[in-house]
Amino acid sequence: MNETSLAIRKFSDLANPTRFLALAARVLPWLAVLTVVCFAIGLWLSFTTEGDYQQGETVRIMYVHVPSAWLSMMCYTVMAISALGTLVWRHPLADVSAKAAAPIGASFTFLALVTGSLWGKPMWGTWWVWDARLTSVFVLFLMYLGVIALNRAMEDPARSARVSAVLVLVGFVNIPIIKFSVDWWNTLHQPASVFRLDGPTIDPEFLWPLMAMAIAFTLLFFSLHVAAMRNEIWRRRVTSLRRQAARNAGRETLAP
Amino acid sequence: MRLLVEGLSARRGEDLIFNDISFALAPGEALIVTGPNGSGKSTLLRVLAGLLAAESGRLYIDGGPTGFKHPHELSHYLGHRNAMKRELTVEENLSFWQSFLGDSPGGAGISTAAAGEAVGLGGITHLPFGYLSAGQQRRMAMAKLLVAHRPIWILDEPTAALDAGADRLFSELVAAHLERGGIVIAATHQPLGIGQSQALQMKGFVH
């Protein structure tokens, strides 16, 4: 019990917003550089590999589509963990993390939807079909927007954090549905071909650029997330300074 | 220019709120309306502001600028609520009312920054209105009276939610307005500390 409480204390030491800011200032430049390097490698690999004999050049859309789809789910998972942190451990940074992640997740989901539909037009002959995978991802997008709208609607961050944490956790039901939709229902969207129990079925030709892009996208997510968290902390400090200024104003001029 | 009220009466629903009220105000004069709760102070002021129709009687301006049919077009009205948006900054609120209200003939409003100074809250006009305390919000609502010129001020409980210092500051604003030849009609419980003024005691209408 002592060990766990020690671990928690260390963890909450890190969670001190001031320490987080110092850490973010040190980590962000490296993270950004690493992201750029990974993107350079990933893009170079993506454009130098051969096109698919059936799909032609459109296969390259996959290198953007698949990583952003993964991230759309990972980001929601990060939000759900943060929501747990808010509700269970009352971690001071958890709601900052959840709030900062929502717009990033929405962007990746949007990217996944757009690239998917660009690929679908030449392949399936339509921009959109209402199959299980696509629909559940679209529902995920709507949920992101709902969380953002909820966060924006409430002025007091402490109160809005609890409420939106509940919403995020309830919405987490959707993530397994998205992941397994292609296996549970026989739909137009192809089944998983990378993360499988019996090893990837995708050709190594495509696997390497895909993995490079996936790493690049993940790094991009973490850089954006850390930066957004830092901005959110700054924003809250500015707000509290402004409230302080409002409280102090006009005292000295009117003192009887 | 004189504000003349003759035999004014008003009703709300079936009840006659007040009956046969007459007064005349010349430039530089103030009318302080007093009376217990429910005696019809607010109703009188809302009739004067043109927000309620009078049951009978006349309400007009003698010798004012041409083209104004009703005194309310030459009036500021400060009601119980501040008419400011919480989401916008004080500066945005004030400059909106400045350009929306415009100046009546015969005067000019002061800038929003100067109006903030005049109510003793010069430094915080960049803050959202919702950040301010109730007293500060009330003072900013008074700054609204200064940004656009109106010869007549109609004030309903102007000093509610104000502390003693702000009370005094507000009396000075009213006195300055009267000095410039303005007319003030105020309903209040507390004395406004204005030297020369008429008084109207509302008693409520007894059936």
Add this chain to the structure above:
Amino acid sequence: MIALFFRDLKLAVRAGGGAMLGVLFFMTVVAVIPFGVGPDLNLLARIGPAILWIGALLASLLGLDRLFQAEREDGSLDLLLMQETPLLLTVFVKCTAHWSATGLPLVVASPFLGLFMNMNELAIGATMATLLAGTPAITFIGAVGAAVAVALPRGGLLVSILVLPLAVPVLIFGISAVYAAIEDPAPFLPPFMILMAITLFFAVIGPVAAAAALRHSAD
């Protein structure tokens, strides 16, 4: 008047404003339809324009009840009523600002939702054009409802009930113009012109009626 327009626009966009919510509601309404009618693409393409129109109609009703109620709650309505500028002009400007903040985003979002409905380019273009021409009419009609219900404590639902029957002609001509554009024999222009005429008609009648209602709602 320009100041009023920009103030209302700012209020709609700032935190807690309703500008984004309308679009979100629109998307959600359109997204649940395929769950109800099934994912048959041909069927969706056929009923797509009607779904977009109904979704846009419902979404533009959302924030309408706040149009004058928010002004009344903080006392701004009194000052708006007192001015020498004609009240109907004030109402007109408020409607335009409200439409720019909530109606215009719906028009912009409609092509994307059209793709979800498997509509072709012509149908999407026609829907967008009719929405652009028709949604202002809904706002102007809605202003009347909002003005009538301004003093009521829970006027939101009542506004929708008052406005929806009046908005039926807009819906009829909007949708018939879209179907005229898609299906060959019927010409597109006549219903579209009638739609624009309805909008212009309500642009005049709406503010007049709303101003009258606001004058009598004062207490």
